[in-house]
Amino acid sequence: MWERVANLMLVKSGKCLGVKVFSSYCYLCARGLKPNNHVCSKNYEGSAKGMEPKAAVELILRNPDLEEGGVRVSTLIGDKDSSTLSALRTNSSHPIKKIIDMNHNTKSVNNKLYKLKKSPHTFLTSSAINYLKRCINCKKCR
Helix, strand or coil: CCEEEEEEECCCCCCEEEEEEEECCCHHHHCCCCHHHCCCCCCCCCCHHHHHHHHHHHHHHCCHHHHHHCCCCCEEEECCCHHHHHHHHHHCCCCCEEEECHHHHHHHHHHHHHHHHCCCCCCCCHHHHHHHHHHHHCCCCC
16 A cells, blocks of 8 residues: 655645545445445556656656646756656756755665664764764864
8 A cells, every 4th residue: 555645845835736546446345335435535547766757757757736827847956766767857848957856865874874773893983973964064164
């Protein structure tokens, strides 16, 4: 049972320009109810990995509000997953670049440091990892 919620947000104002929910599972269908006898929540076929790219294409490239306003999204801020950017570039008539946000970047580095800490040949401590995390997130250093 997979469900993904995607949203399109403005960076500076934090305002939401769109929300898309994909679900590959319906509780009522799973209990044997026919889709024409209830409001079925299942609206996606395929792998869960494909939900995010499809949601991005619909929110960014097929958004009627953006089309009506003549708005073109040229920069995507997100995680390191390249499938979303690839889907956008494949379906877009204009160039789109990607910026990896600091939360995802820090989490990735943090996970690797804690994995390294478990190695028997390292003297890495939790306080050293927290110090490195603060250094990575330091706005003065950027």
